[in-house]
Amino acid sequence: xxxxxxxxxxxIALATQLMQEFxxxxxxxxxxxVTKTLFEVFINNEQLGRIWLIYFNEEVVGYVxxxxxxxxxxxxxIAFMDExxxxxxxxxxxxxxxAVQFIKEQAKLLGVKLIYLEVENxxxxxxxxxxxxxxxxxxxxxxxxxxx
Numbered sequence: 016x017x018x019x020x021x022x023x024x025x026x027i028a029l030a031t032q033l034m035q036e037f038x039x040x041x042x043x044x045x046x047x048x049v050t051k052t053l054f055e056v057f058i059n060n061e062q063l064g065r066i067w068l069i070y071f072n073e074e075v076v077g078y079v080x081x082x083x084x085x086x087x088x089x090x091x092x093i094a095f096m097d098e099x100x101x102x103x104x105x106x107x108x109x110x111x112x113x114a115v116q117f118i119k120e121q122a123k124l125l126g127v128k129l130i131y132l133e134v135e136n137x138x139x140x141x142x143x144x145x146x147x148x149x150x151x152x153x154x155x156x157x158x159x160x161x162x163x
Contacts, residue, residue: 017113019067022078026068027054033078037100041135064094065121069101069114076105079114081122081130089128096132099141111141115148133157 022030031050038045057063064082068075081094096118101110122130132150134141 016072017110018070019079019114019117020070022054022058022066022068024055024058026075027051027058029075030054030066030068030078033075033100033102034098036102037098064097065125067117067121069105069110071105071108071110076110077101077114079118081118081125081127083125083127086128091128092126093129093131094122094125094127096130099132111144112148115144119148 028051031047031054034050035045035047054066057066062083064080066078066080069077069079077100079099080097082097084093084095085091086093099111099114099118101114118130130150131153132145134145
């Protein structure tokens, strides 16, 4: 059985470990101590978003995160599904599908008008998952500028 439970302060170390596993896949840099602080800030301010741990048969097997934004174009709150991670042992069991459906339901309950996400070009399985769940390729290009 799959359950989704909001991250609690006592689980920040666990969430940090999961994030380290996720970031290692594509060699993203990560400072665990900074990440723990960021989790504290995030879960203590509901205006920023939500993060849920994913449980399968009572074991934590991943997490999914929604970050909130405000858009005039879409007339209100939108969200960025910043991360969806499942441990390798939990993949191929339909949990990604369940997580996407859960996020879509929660987004509606939270008054979200649109969900954005990004996916690595090489991650074809994730792309298939999102496309099968009515996400579409955006006609705009995502750019970034990192401030010092």
